Amino acid sequence: MIAASDSQRRLEGIMQTLRSRGQRVTPQRVAIMRNFLARLDHPSAEAIYSDLHAEYPTMAISTVYSTLRVLVELGEAAEMSLATSEARFDPNTSDHCHLVCLNCRTIVDLPLTECARARPMTSTLSERGFTPVRRLHQVFGYCADCGEA
């Protein structure tokens, strides 16, 4: 169980980090971060935007996007999206995982044995009544050619 005070404490830490970086802590940012950190789901920018619309009728969705980007940069949010803006298609339909370069967008296949061992999971999934269709395991990072930046 996650106490509300936890996300409150986390929020305060983030605010402090922002100030120490010369970035500003505005009422909009606080509202967005508070809403986001208290959530147990995986919201879209739009979801947060609608949540806050009653309280902040003039808030722009671009502000939500930019605040979320700040959180991702600080490591306080994980973005669930492709590293690439466009869909990529894989002719190899066997179970394997991908190394995705954040710089040049090259995608390299890795046999599952070299990447992670999948548990049967069937028990966990059926317990939850979840019917799996396909998996996607991606490791984002920088390839040999692109180094670290």
Added chain:
Amino acid sequence: MIAASDSQRRLEGIMQTLRSRGQRVTPQRVAIMRNFLARLDHPSAEAIYSDLHAEYPTMAISTVYSTLRVLVELGEAAEMSLATSEARFDPNTSDHCHLVCLNCRTIVDLPLTECARARPMTSTLSERGFTPVRRLHQVFGYCADCGEA
């Protein structure tokens, strides 16, 4: 090593499946499928489109998209994209994996131990000179509420 004849054989199988379903095997589809199946990378629709532009100057990119969708439906291509069209953000930055419902788009967290055990992988990655930044492990399927359709 993958021989060209392999993807040729695969192509012929797909063409046969299409015909048996009353779907048509057009020159555009053959060209797109041949190009796609022979690839060792993970192309975008645009990449295939530019490849074929010289040979088929009037081919529309919407045709590439629709043919790729056919291949995905046949299980001959894996689409690397979010199940959701919009980005989702996760306030939980610890290592875990996601059950993503293809119908209602609900995303559920699963502790790594229940989903797959990650190998250290450090060796494999360093061998390849890959610097990992973050991982994403998603299982797409249908949640208990949405059943199988």
Added chain:
DNA sequence: CTCGTTGCAAATCATTTGCAATGGA
């Protein structure tokens, strides 16, 4: 007072769609 941030609208960009013309089966 400064300069990072906001709100708004317009711009982008990938992907989809509507529809008449085309051409596989």
Added chain:
DNA sequence: TCCATTGCAAATGATTTGCAACGAG
């Protein structure tokens, strides 16, 4: 012939950007 598919252009939808006004430090 018939109807699935194509090409084209317009529509859509998520996200980004330009910029003047604003306001946190």
